[in-house]
Amino acid sequence: MTAPAHARHTKRQLIVETAERLFAEHGYDATSTARIAHEAGVPSGLVFYHFATKLELLLAIVQERPAPSEVLRTAARGRTVRRRLRRIVDTMAQQLEDDRATRIIVFREAQGRPEIASRAAELFEEAAVTVAEVLAGADDIVDDPARVRTAAELVVSRVFLDTVALGQDDTPAKRHAAVIDLLAESLTRPAAPHGVRPQN
Incomplete structure (x- = not known):
């Protein structure tokens, strides 16, 4: 039977x-x-x-892990670049911690197995594309897709590398505060002229 x-x-x-x-x-x-x-x-x-x-x-x-895009799109809440960056960092760090075993496997086995290295590259690309899309939806984002894409790749790389070192204190957003500030300044449109109130 x-x-x-x-x-x-x-x-x-x-x-x-x-x-x-x-x-x-x-x-x-x-x-x-x-x-x-x-x-x-x-x-x-x-x-x-x-x-x-x-x-x-x-x-x-x-x-068979959940696609990064499914989780990262929740970071689209927040109207400013800075808020979205904070949410992206926290969301990515939590997802990587939830999938800690898989992350360890990928990090270890990608070195000598092209199939795993290829999948890791696919996951990185998907995460970078999604982060760029989330950032592009911010109210104060610069009109520069190449810069936004570069920032997305930096965020994905930074958060992934951070999760390799375990046992760190503070929240991911606090650990990456300097990077978030730097990227937010680079990606935010200049302030509106004097007397014109920018939208928040």
């Missing part, structure tokens, strides 16, 4: 989650599919029923 579809999906997800934890803790090469199956509480053959190879399982972990 065949198991219901939802049961098969549950077992697959359990395998993915167990592999993610073990790959983050011990590394991809040091983790066998037998250990993944054992800790997931499933037969070894079930791992290969869902994934043809261990590398396919690794790719599933990296590829």
Whole structure:
């Protein structure tokens, strides 16, 4: 008798989650599919029923994460560049912390696995595009798409590198306050002429 579809999906997800934890803790090469199956509480053959190879399982972990754009678009609240930058930094840092195991895996395995490096590049590009779009919607943004795009890449790079160093105090926005101020000054239109009140 065949198991219901939802049961098969549950077992697959359990395998993915167990592999993610073990790959983050011990590394991809040091983790066998037998250990993944054992800790997931499933037969070894079930791992290969869902994934043809261990590398396919690794790719599933990296590829099936929520897209950065889904989370970063929530940072569009706030009318000014500065407020949006603060929200972007906090939102990105929280997402990276929530996906800490995947981040560790990508950072470690991208060095020698082109498939992981390629996926990491795709995620960076998507995040940079989304951050640029969120910034472009601010009321006081400069009319300079190239500058906005460069700022977006700097924000994504800075926050990702910051999350590699764990145990830091303060909120992400406070840790990156100087960068936020610098970028906000670079991206904000000049103040309105004297006597004309700018919109907030």
